Amino acid sequence: MNDIRRSIAPPAGAPSGAPSGAMEDLERPQPAGGGPAAWGSDPIAETLRALELPYIALVPGSSFRGLHDSLVNHLGNRAPQMVLCLHEEHAVAIADGYARVTGRPMAVALHANVGLMHAVMPIYNAWCDRVPMVVLGANGPLDAHKRRPWIDWVHTCRDQAAMVRHCLKWDDQPASVEAAVEAVLRAHQITTTAPHGPTYVCLDVSVQEAPLDGPIRVPPVARFAAAPPPEAPAAVVAAVASALRGARRPVLLFGRGSRDPDDWNRRIALAEATGAAVLTSMHNPAVFPTDHRQHRLPPCGERRSDAERELIAAADLIVSFDWLDLAGYLRSCTGQAQTCAPIGVPVVHCSLDSLLANGWSMDHQALPAVDVPVLAHPDRFTAQLLDALHGHHPDTAWDFAAPHWTAHLPAQPQGDPADRIALGDFAMAVRRFGMERPVTFVRLPLGWPRAASHFTHPLAYLGKDGGAAVGVGPGHAVGAALALRGSGRIAAAVLGDGDLLMGINALWTASHLHLPLLIVVANNTSYFNDELHQETVALARERPVENRWIGQRLADPEVDIAAMARAQGFEAIGPVRRAADLAAALDVAAERVAAGGRVLIDARIEPGYAHAFGQPAP
Incomplete structure (x- = not known):
């Protein structure tokens, strides 16, 4: 373990160790004088607060600059607090990960049509996950005479929600402040009504930025709550x-x-x-x-x-x-x-x-x-x-006295093959890590041996991504870490290298918010699932199976995942190529994360799936 401690690399430009500040202390605005709502976006922001939406994930954009100002200068960037992201995909995936833990929605803000286009895939994934979230979109001025040359025209479209309507529970494009307040109330009511799914409200920039003619009060939101989940007759x-x-x-x-x-x-x-x-x-x-x-x-x-x-x-x-x-x-x-x-x-x-x-x-x-x-x-x-x-x-015929399937787990390690960690040894090391600590596994990779699962708490494992998307895993991890902050549980995501690399800059948000988080990369340096698809086709067509790797391998050069993690503010361990070193790395990472830090472990695993691992007798 001492070797692992010496090899852990701190994030770029920062010392290792505990975070430098609390999330609540981040981005505190200068006092703006308070006072009643004066601009169109002020009551919309007040509605988000009244609904107790704690966070709003966003990449800033001019189409909702009025709402952005209201969140900062009218509400003081509290309740909701901004969760700043580097990509709209991450904003939605973070809200998805948060809802997986809490069952409650976050807000998300997306910039115009272009921001929504970035976010289409994770919105679909959230739909398939059946999780609640309130997504706020925005348009340029619907009144063409108010549009700035060029930029407002390319950021304005008719029926913006049409791009994602098939994977929304409901959407609206209100044309007044009063209608916008009601739309947000309805969006929240619908998304929190089972079965859950994303809702979308598109705000006109002109409505947000117009001065109010008179007071607009947010009604008591308790009168717009979701109905209790239905029971059976x-x-x-x-x-x-x-x-x-x-x-x-x-x-x-x-x-x-x-x-x-x-x-x-x-x-x-x-x-x-x-x-x-x-x-x-x-x-x-x-x-x-x-x-x-x-x-x-x-x-x-x-x-x-x-x-x-x-x-x-x-x-x-x-x-x-x-x-x-x-x-x-x-x-x-x-x-x-x-x-x-x-x-x-x-x-x-x-x-x-x-x-x-x-x-x-x-x-x-x-x-x-x-x-x-x-x-x-x-x-x-x-x-x-x-x-x-x-x-x-009960008096059933099942023999529950027979050995449990966990009795068939291997007692001895398989050994490290060719400078890689055997899949079974990798899984057992992760399993032991979870058994010894209060860990929430946000994700487990596609090739995970099912028999290595040990889930004894409702927050032990948060499931796969519903839409079978690639690139949402890092965002899910950040969202779950946000939800688990202060709970005493370790947020840990075991991600495939392809999933991680497609969304690795989501990890910057965890560093920015000082969220404790562990990422373990099951790195086989390949889009391996697709290697198997190419093998299937090659066999069916009697063509060389040996060519399945072409256009699949993430090599020549191999991606320096540890360096990319450090660039996002994470400490990094690896590449780790032996099972004993992985166990030691997990122990060190647990200490760092328990102290409030963020660690990524690049674990090099053998390619393949361990289908027969821990196979129980019928």
Whole structure:
């Protein structure tokens, strides 16, 4: 470990160690005299404060310069406080990461049409993540006679939200201050109503910058709150509870769920009250303890294991709690053709996701064949079933005395192959790091061995990116670190090198805000997933598989990730090429992050996926 301590490199232009100041002390404006709202953007800013939106992520732009002034000189850059970013993609991804932790929205400001174009991909990703956020766009003057030559014309467009409307819950382009206040209230109400998704309000620059003719007061925002999440009808609850009482091999598929500890505990209680086998998914945040004896298999990933197929085949009742792609999952477990043919056991599916389905995006996945559809919030349905099963003593046929799947994890390291860390050793080092500390894994890379997962807290893991995007991981990490600030948990993101490099300058915002954060790069110096795609095509066409690497490898030269991290204000360790050095680096990084610092570890791993790692017996 001493070698690792000596090798850690401080950020460029700054000493290593604790941060130099608190986030609350950043960018404090000179007093502006206070006073009532006087300009069009002042009541809009007041509305953001009244809604208790704590932060607004942005890259500055002239189209919302009026709002920017109101946030600084009318509100004092507090509540909301600006989260300054280097790219609009990062602004949206940070709000996404924040919502993944808290379940609550941040605000985002995007500059005109060009800023929105930068942000289209992460908005779509946030839509697929089903997270809340209030996005404020802006236009040049809609009155053509008020436009400055050239610049206001190229930054003005009709129906700006049309670029992203298919991945928004709602949008508006208000033409007055009063309408803008109402639009922001409605945007917040809709985004915080389950199922969640981004909303968008486009502000006219002229409305923002016009003096007010008279006072405009923000109404009491409590009267515009979201409705409570819907529950299932009593008859449906009774029917499903009865089916669970009579089932011998019930399976609970816990998919999307909240980070609320009470909801977490109710899921555990429901599993124990029913005697069901439980499965969770790597796609979603942690919703159930992976070390629980009823969590029979590792979290489900992209490919089905034989053990998964056997467990589903043995089930006599399946209850899905907003399981992502239920139809696709069950078909891949049973070998069914891609049809709507139902699986041969009763299926209950609780989800509100159908309310967001539209004809543009296919993120709604395949159509599941279910016997009992439940249009309710899955966490509320869990609570209802738990109440209905009160006093029930389960007697199921599952053998929970059999060794848990974690008993199959390797006891000895695989060893370092060819100046790289073996995937299994990399995963086990990260797993141990998370077991020994209160760590929130913001992300885990695509090739992560599922059996290395250890999630025993609702904030242990925040899931994959819903839109399978590349480049949002760093922004998610910063947003999660912002949400976890002061919680005592270590925000840690394990990112692939391609994902990191596409968005690495998002890390500057973490340094600017003095946010503790650990980034571990699973660096195979390749867009490796696409190497496998090229191998598939080559095999099908009987062409040389050996050429799969061309146009994929991030080499000649290799990217100096550590230097790029230092340029963003991070300390950097690496490249680390041995498993023992990785374990030591993680220990050092934990100390630095616990003290308020930011560290990136460049870990060079072998290319490949460890599909058979820790494979349990059926």
